[in-house]
Amino acid sequence: MKVLESVSEDWAFTPSSEWLLDQTYCAFTVNSAEPMALENAGQTEWRDHPAYKEHRLEAYLGVRINVDGALFGALCFMSRTPRNCPFTPAERETLKLMSQWIAGAIEREH
Numbered sequence: 001m002k003v004l005e006s007v008s009e010d011w012a013f014t015p016s017s018e019w020l021l022d023q024t025y026c027a028f029t030v031n032s033a034e035p036m037a038l039e040n041a042g043q044t045e046w047r048d049h050p051a052y053k054e055h056r057l058e059a060y061l062g063v064r065i066n067v068d069g070a071l072f073g074a075l076c077f078m079s080r081t082p083r084n085c086p087f088t089p090a091e092r093e094t095l096k097l098m099s100q101w102i103a104g105a106i107e108r109e110h
Contacts, residue, residue: 023050024050024051025038025057025076026062026074026076029062029063029064029074030064030071031064033064035062035096036062037092038060038061039087040058040083041057041058041060041082042058042082055080056080057079059078059079059082061078061091061095062076062077062095063075063092063095063098064099065102066099067103067110072106075102
């Protein structure tokens with residue numbers, strides 16, 4: 001997995017950084033039609049996942065991006081700070097709309 005764009009102060013997630021997909025939460029995201037959400041990974045079975053062990057990523061919300069009917073990647077938001085409340089259906093739907101908008105922009109570029 002290659003990071004194409006990022007807004008982060010953490011050098012590990014800068015654009016062009018690369019990760020083995022199975023070392024990221026995105027490995028599950030790209031295999032799901034619905035957004036994947038973790039509010040407090042350290043309090044769940046996700047505490048054993050490499051993304052948590054290596055980066056202490058507590059909160060994550062991600063969705064797959066399909067371009068021309070094929071998997072392109074994932075759009076995700078993550079934080080080392082746990083969320084105090086579950087992600088809402090509106091937040092999940094907003095993320096799905098954002099992924100569709102990104103997919104459309106990429107399709108137009110091609």
